[in-house]
Amino acid sequence: MSLLLWTKFDQGSSSEPKFAIIDFPAFEKMIMEPSEKLRVYNFWATWCAPCVKEMPYFQQVQQEDKDLDLIFISMDDGRKPERVTNFMERRNITSPVYLLNDVDYNKWIDKVSPDWSGAIPATLFIRKDGQRSFHEGEVTYNELKSMINQLK
Template sequence: MKAYLLITCFFISPFFYAQATETQKSSTATDAIAVYDFKSLEPLLYTETDKVYIVNFWAMWCAPCVKELPIIAEYKKNNPTVELLLVSLDFPENIEKSLKPFLKKKGITAKVVILDDPDANGWIDKINPNWSGSLPFTILFNSKNRSYHERAFVDSKDLENEINKIINQ
């Protein structure tokens, strides 16, 4: 089922991809976007501090993801002590042509990495066995608490409420 959801998303991706990149211009090469396999990404999903981390799995072709990105960016802007990592599931070969221009157009300045690991069924279960594989998917955590959200946050207050649960547990 997980593979089916991801494969379905990839087949509809050209539609969203075309809409997202139609009017974009090239960005500068100074905006490095690292490409990780899951083994390299996994340590970034844990911390030994009380600092709150937001790790959001998304893609340019995912309409709910695109709608949610400004909400997460706004929260980060208003809460600079929170760490934010945006994990794109877009293709690495599209970094320069599409991803960087997309981020620039949307005003997203958070750290972005690409997860390029073909074993989606394996790494999805390692992140959370209850995750179906659909996007967006967000992990909120610190050293003591962790929550998983297989949905888009509707606004900054929605995200803030979930983060407060992590802090106050």
């Protein structure tokens, strides 16, 4: 089974899981599903300062644009999921977070994007028509808004 663990957070009336540990096949299935919204997958880690710095920009854009699905993909150590869940609670992360527990990066990084060196932060955008765009590196709020507007 691809899905390895679910952890729920009390988010008011929402009963949707906000955190899961997944392997790459589960992630790949997720990104292949059709959507009527622009999907934004932000790859990050709790130990990555530029990742943590840009996260509020992604959350703000998500709150401002309901035609956008934001999903955070953590690259933290899957053996210590509490690092991610504690981080989510402290930072009030409301978007879904998936911890990608697949350490064989060389096997799947090119499948996300051939342009990806493996460095984080990195962001995969998938348009409604399935077309992908990829950005490696930290973004500001204005850069993120501009990228999203160009993709819509």
